Amino acid sequence: MQRKKSFLLTLIMGLLFLFMINSTSIFAAGNTEEDQKNDRNRSTLRILTSFRIKSMNPVKQGFWYSEFGSAELLMKWDRDFTIKPWVLKSLDQIDELRWRLTLRPEVKFQNGKKLDAEALAALMCRQLELSPSAKANLPGTQVKIISEYELELITQTPNPTVPNILAEESVFPIYDVELVDSVGEEYEKLAGKGMFTGPYTVVSLNDQELILNRNEQYWQGVPPLSEVKVGFVSDDQAKMLAVEHDEADIAIYVPSEAKILYQGRDDVFFVTAPNTREGVRLVFNQRSAPFNEISVRKAFGMGINYEVIANNILNGVYEVARGYYPSGFPFSVYNQKYDMNKAIKTLSEDGWKLGKDSIRVKKGQRLHIVMLIYPQQPDLVPIATAIQAQLKEIGFEMEIISVDGINQVMKEDRIPWNCSLVFNSAISGGGVPQLHRYIHSKGDRNYGGINDANLDALIDELQVTFNNDKRIELLKTIQDLIVAKNGYQFFVANKLFPAVVSKAYRNYLPSHNWQHVTFETKPSE
Amino acid sequence: MGLADCHFNILKSLGLRIFQAVLTVLGASVLIWSLLPLTPGDPALRLLEAQGIVAPLPQEIEAVRHDWGMDRPLPVQYFQWLKRILHGNFSTSFQSGKPVLNELGKRLPCTLMLAGIALAIALFISISAALIAASYEEQWPDHLIRVLTQISATVPSFLMGLLILYLVVLKFNRGQIISGGQFRHVWLPALCLGIGRSASWTQLLRANLLEMLSKRYTLVAKGRGATRLRVLLKYALPNAAIPFLTAVGVGIGTLLGGAPIIEVIFSWPGTGNFVVESIAARDMPVIQGFVMISTIIYIVMSFLVDTLSELMDSRIRIKGGV
8 A cells, every 4th residue: 555655755746847847848938949940041149248238328228239230330450460451441631630530422321321421420429428438539539521421630739640540449330410419328229220230120128138139221232140139148057058959059158168078070160269358467556665676576486487377377379478469460479478487587686595495585585475356257357366376486485365346455555565457448548548557657547657667658658649650660679578578567368259159151251350250251151 | 811902002102112113214324325435446536436527527426516515524425325315315326427216216106016926935935835845844855845945045146036037938948038128037036036035934834834734723623623724724833924925015015125136137128127227327316326226125014913913812912012
């Protein structure tokens, strides 16, 4: 009797379990497979990103739309790191203050209206009034209409980086001002109205996804994809699993360590951009010992094995840092390399002797370093740990502290710190803005206290030099002063933008400029 | 004790509980409000950065500080914040610039759907498993259930979520990785939440049932020839349910507060997922609003459960509260 009851019980439990699993699958699987099949038939690109696009307000969120193939810019960063006209036909410098912008007559908004000088002038004036990026990059700039497709940009002060500024995604994303003004603050009404000029038109935006349809009237031709679905998924694992499960074609903002997971797979691939504008900056606090000594800074820089960090620790997802700028820039100088023996010699000659515990000491002071990192960039942990291990070999004792709000901590010296690792999101403006902010003695992010009058003068000169050869010469001299001569700052590794892609997109090339979806984006087969 | 005394005891106990609940909410509000001034970094700078202003000018930072009342003494700031909360104004999100209450309210239906189904699953699993375990005390079904509840009680929810995704979705090709807030995709995250929640409830209910089964009235029922199932369902279960309901009530409060980790893993667009996103962006008004609302829900649920228990159990009623 008891056995019968047990058997019956087991049977009921088993059936219940099967029912639960099955009910899940019946509800979930059927429609999903159909949706996926429909997506494939319609040549839909499904791309997942970590960051939610919060609205269709082009001033605050317009930059996202240029990343996903809806908005366009006046100029663009090409893959070879040159700046070329995009929506513009040409950009010509008239004198030190005036620039002639000539539009392509064939460019139209997705709603069919033409993009002429009047429409562009309205956009530029609106952005210069409302956009913090436009205001900060081109303060006091005026716009003058010359003809139907020509206008002049008149800057307040000489600015040789205007072409770079026009290629920045948050400065002038091209949109129809008249249309945007007509909806007031109700930006959601802009969906489906064709406010931009790009190959894909926004049809809907909600908290889960952005849906874009092909712009049949696109000025460069008919876009290859009928639809683009941009999903917002904050969890990295979920994004990658979705590609594995054929719920997405491309996942961006994926962790570097994922590269190992997909090695040897033939259904899902880990791909990286061929070059980069992003890197990890090593900042020294030069207002206090020991980094107030040039020899210690230089030894620290020489003691880091940049190749091991990029290729072994970060699995090749980073480019080896060889100088102050990533290798793609035409003005990059390779003046930084690992040389342990030279580092040891530099320290020894400067009086830093090895103590009993293999940590160097000078006049009773131990070579103890506090390095700050921050949790928002997980790659900083393996980088800092590798540096800690490598520098221990030459007699540095390093303590790593992860802090929240690292800029504020450094700025206000909230805790005693000697150096920090900070992610530099994108080197823009021909490298000038970062020199002004991080290196110039008056720079708002010169937290380490670099104060070099010679360097300041060179940076100031660069700011007003238009001749390209002269600019490159100045930039090379500046790099020599920053890295080789003074060891003011180093870049430890430069991140190549990664993505996890399905077999259909195995030839997808991530962009060094965050142009994730473009007119050229299409399946590999 | 007369009926009037009994009513007086209930009212006294009720008053005391309301007073305690208000005090707890006030205490929690101080802690929650202090999240903003105590978090490293300048909140005015963070607000501007969250709006996409990369390098705000000092004048812009000062203007924000003034507009948000951050330039006033801390106690003044606290009382102004509390006043706004009491008027239902939970401030605006740093990121979106929209009222926090609207932002959370927009995602509440998804959280309610998930919480409701997870609750149903948890109740189903825990009641049936506890009944089976109590019915087969110290036999293999009991052992099996105890082992399974121990495992599910100790496995962290993120691990269970990833395991379910890997096994059910990837290996057996059932369900979706990206749930997207649709009803047909709620089952996996709900199952994950429900299993996690049911573990402690099963253990609690099983222990209570066994205790009731050893009481004299159940022995008498057995002696009169009642079957074990009848004894369990009719005599033991109603009496064992009071502590169980207390745990369930508190559990509902937690579920309604959202399940951030599960929502993130299954890309479920509820309040929990939104809060994780806000934490990453250091969107303090949203974090404060969410924690404050969750605290209030939790306290209200505890209050309701305690009151309900008191009304259900004559011993508690007569003694004037636990």
